[in-house]
Amino acid sequence: MNAPTEFQLDVLSISLIVLFYVLYGFRRQWNSPLRNGPGYFLGVQVPPGFYSGPGIRWLKHYHFMVILLFSVMGLTLAAMVVAGRLDATPLWCGGTAIVFVATMQGFVAWTRHKIGANPPVLATVAAPLEARRLCDYVSWKLEAFVTGIVGLSWLTLFLRGHHVDWSNPVTTTWAILGLLPGKIVLVRSSFPLPPERTEEHHRLSEARRRYSLRYMDAFRWCLLANLAAYAVIRSWAAAQGGWLNWAFVLAQLVPWAFFVALMIRGEQRLAHMGRDLRPAGSWSTPFRPARLMLPGGLTWFTIWFGGLIGLLVFYQG
Amino acid sequence: MFLSIDADDKIPIYRQVVDGIKALIAGGALREGMVLPSVRQVAGDLGVNLNTIAVAYRQLQDEGLVTVRHGAGAIVSATRPQGIDQSELRKLWRTTLTDMVLAGMNDREILAAAREELALLRKKGEPR
Numbered sequence: 125m126n127a128p129t130e131f132q133l134d135v136l137s138i139s140l141i142v143l144f145y146v147l148y149g150f151r152r153q154w155n156s157p158l159r160n161g162p163g164y165f166l167g168v169q170v171p172p173g174f175y176s177g178p179g180i181r182w183l184k185h186y187h188f189m190v191i192l193l194f195s196v197m198g199l200t201l202a203a204m205v206v207a208g209r210l211d212a213t214p215l216w217c218g219g220t221a222i223v224f225v226a227t228m229q230g231f232v233a234w235t236r237h238k239i240g241a242n243p244p245v246l247a248t249v250a251a252p253l254e255a256r257r258l259c260d261y262v263s264w265k266l267e268a269f270v271t272g273i274v275g276l277s278w279l280t281l282f283l284r285g286h287h288v289d290w291s292n293p294v295t296t297t298w299a300i301l302g303l304l305p306g307k308i309v310l311v312r313s314s315f316p317l318p319p320e321r322t323e324e325h326h327r328l329s330e331a332r333r334r335y336s337l338r339y340m341d342a343f344r345w346c347l348l349a350n351l352a353a354y355a356v357i358r359s360w361a362a363a364q365g366g367w368l369n370w371a372f373v374l375a376q377l378v379p380w381a382f383f384v385a386l387m388i389r390g391e392q393r394l395a396h397m398g399r400d401l402r403p404a405g406s407w408s409t410p411f412r413p414a415r416l417m418l419p420g421g422l423t424w425f426t427i428w429f430g431g432l433i434g435l436l437v438f439y440q441g
Numbered sequence: 442m443f444l445s446i447d448a449d450d451k452i453p454i455y456r457q458v459v460d461g462i463k464a465l466i467a468g469g470a471l472r473e474g475m476v477l478p479s480v481r482q483v484a485g486d487l488g489v490n491l492n493t494i495a496v497a498y499r500q501l502q503d504e505g506l507v508t509v510r511h512g513a514g515a516i517v518s519a520t521r522p523q524g525i526d527q528s529e530l531r532k533l534w535r536t537t538l539t540d541m542v543l544a545g546m547n548d549r550e551i552l553a554a555a556r557e558e559l560a561l562l563r564k565k566g567e568p569r
Contacts, residue, residue: 250445251486253465255478255514314485322443 140377142201144384152391153190153228157183159395166232168239182235189231193224215436222433249316252326261311261337267304273348274300277355284359291439296351298435302428303340309420310336321401328397335390342383349376442470446487454489458497463522466506468562471517477507479514 157166162175165182175183197220204212274297281288310333317325353372444461446454465471477498478486484494498515501507505523507515541551 247449248445248447249487250443251483253442253444253462253471253477253483255476256482312482312485314482316486316488317443319445322445326443 140380142198148384148388148391150190150194154187157186159399161399165239166235168235170239182239186231189227193227196220196223212440215440246316246318248319250319250322251314251316256311256314258308258311261333262304262307266341270300270344270348273352277351280355280359285355286358288358291435292354293351295432295435295439296347296354298431299428300344300347300351302431303344306424306428307337307340309424310340313421324397324401328394328401331397332394335386335394338386339383339390342379342386345379346376346383349379444483444487446489454487455493455497455500458483458487458494459500462497462501463506464562466517466520468564473517473520475517477515477517480509482514 158164160167163172164170165174165179166186170179200216200220204210204216278293278297281293313333315329317329353375357372442465444458444465446457446461448454450457452460462471462477471477477483480491480494480498484491487494498507498509501515502509504525505519506517508518509515538551541554546554
C-alpha cells in the first residue's frame with residue numbers, strides 16, 4: 125500500500141465532511157420542524173389543523189431553504205475540487221457554517237415572529253436545588269493531558285519541524301484551547317424550568333448539557349489527533365512515507381467517526397427524551413429568558429469562532 | 442428537589458425563595474450539612490436578579506438555617522431557625538387565622554386547610 129499524498133488526505137477529509145453532512149446534517153435538518161410532534165413547527169406551538177392548512181406552505185418553504193443551503197455548500201465544494209483549491213477547505217467549512225447557522229436562525233426567528241409567541245413566558249418557574257460544581261462536569265486531569273499534548277506538539281515542531289505550515293498548528297491550537305472556556309460557560313449556563321413535569325425537564329436539560337460537553341470533548345479529540353499527527357509527520361522524515369502515514373490517517377479517522385456517532389446518538393436520545401415534554405421551550409431561552417445564560421455563551425462563541433475564522437482568513441490571504 | 446417561584450404572586454420573590462427553602466428543610470428534604478447551589482446558579486436557574494437570591498440567602502443565614510460560603514454556595518447549618526420562639530409563631534398563626542375567619546371560612550375548612558398544608562410540607566421531604 126502506497127503512502128497517501130497530501131492531495132489524497134485532503135480528498136479524504138472532504139469526503140468525510142460531505143458524508144457527515146449527508147448522513148447527519150441533511151436528514152436532521154429536513155425533519156427538524158416536526159421534532160416536537162405535530163402540534164409544533166420548529167419548536168413553535170401551532171394551532172390544530174396547521175399541517176393541513178398554512179403548515180404545508182411553511183414546510184415547503186423550509187424544505188426549499190434546506191435544499192438551497194445544502195446545494196450551495198455542495199456546489200462551492202465541487203467548484204473548489206475542480207479548481208484544485210483544496211487548501212481552502214478550512215475556509216469553506218467556516219464560511220458555510222456561518223451562512224448555515226445565520227440562515228437557519230433567521231428562519232427560526234421569522235417563524236416565531238409570524239406564527240406565534242415562543243418560548244412561552246411562564247409566571248411560575250422552578251429550579252433544582254442541587255449545586256452544579258465545575259469538577260462534576262470537567263476533568264482537570266484530562267484538561268492537563270490535552271494541554272500537555274498541545275505543548276508537546278509545539279515543542280516537537282519547534283525543535284525538529286521541517287517545512288512547517290504554521291497555519292495548521294496555530295488554528296488547531298486556538299480551536300482546542302478555546303473549547304475549555306466554552307465548556308465552563310456551558311456548565312454555568314442556566315435557565316428556568318416549567319412547574320409541571322419539572323423532574324423530566326430537568327433530566328432533559330442535564331442530558332443536553334452533558335451531551336454538549338461530550339460533543340465538545342469529541343471534537344477536541346479530532347483536533348488534537350490532527351495536531352499531534354501533523355507534528356509527528358513534519359518532524360520525522362521517516363514518518364512522511366510508508367505505512368506510518370496511514371496510521372496517522374487512521375488516528376484522525378477514529379476520533380472523527382466517534383464524534384459523528386456521538387452526535388447522531390445524542391441527537392436521537394435527546395429528541396426521544398424531549399418529544400412529549402410540554403411546554404416545548406426552545407433551544408436558547410426556554411420558558412423565560414435567563415439573565416445569566418446568554419451573555420457568557422455569546423461572548424465565548426463570538427471570540428472563539430470569530431478568532432477561528434479570523435485565523436483562517438489571515439492564513440488564506 | 443426543586444424550588445419554585447411565581448412572578449405573579451404578591452409575595453416578593455426573595456420571600457418565596459426563603460419560604461421554599463424553609464419548607465424543604467421542614468419537610469426533611471434538605472438536611473443539615475447539605476450543600477445549596479451558589480447565589481449565581483439559583484439566580485440563573487430561576488431567571489431572576491442576583492441580588493434577589495443574595496437577599497434570600499442572607500435572610501436564611503440571619504435565621505441560622507444556612508451558612509453562606511463566598512463563591513461556593515451555602516450549607517444547611519441547622520434545621521431549626523434561631524431566635525424564634527413559639528409565642529412569636531403563634532402570633533403569626535393568629536393573624537392568619539383571623540384573616541381566614543374574616544374571609545368566611547368555618548372551623549372545619551380551616552382545619553382541613555391546615556392539614557392539607559401540613560401534608561404538602563411533609564410531601565416536600567419525600568424523595569421524588
